[in-house]
Amino acid sequence: MFNIRGQGLRLAAIAILLTVNAPAHAGDEHPLYASLGDTTRAPIGWIDFCNDNPTECGNGASQPRDIVMSQAAWRDLNKVNHWVNENVKPMTDMDHWGVIEKWSLPTDGYGDCEDYVLLKRKMLIDAGWPREALLITVVRDRKGEGHAVLTVKSDKGEFILDNQNESIVSWTDTGYRFVKRQSQGDPNVWVSLGDGRPAVATASAK
Structure with missing residues (x-):
């Protein structure tokens, strides 16, 4: 079992009970899904991470999958987001x-x-969530700086888990400019999301 400072990370071990509501259906004014562009380079740090942690980077191409955003799934997402942000x-x-x-x-x-992001993704995959629906994403934050978040692809749209925001929100409500993210079909393929400015470093403290 993966541990952080002696604490187990499987969902069964997370004893945090949050009062959360399922996501509302997005209105017509906001697109549910980001528009994908061409393939692009992986962000700095990803290839070295995969070389050091090959089991975290998948085994090549697979079928894209979205999760069904049930009440239980929404609660689990909030538990993971809160636990990692706190710990x-x-x-x-x-x-x-x-x-x-x-x-x-x-x-x-x-x-x-x-x-x-890597830890949230690992916890959800270890709990049985499909990696094809959990996409590491590079954005530019409100200051124009590079930042990484986790996009969760669902039947109700794309939602963002972020260490700078305790609430999980639709991608359109983050205030970020979306640069690139993993392909649903292959975690080692990255696709552009339309912001052409280079994101040299994604590192960001809270």
């Missing part, structure tokens, strides 16, 4: 590792934005 402490890669950018599972309890 991982923000630290830049420079302070943590002495390098500008390094993707890693936060086994010691510290990490930056993409490390939060």
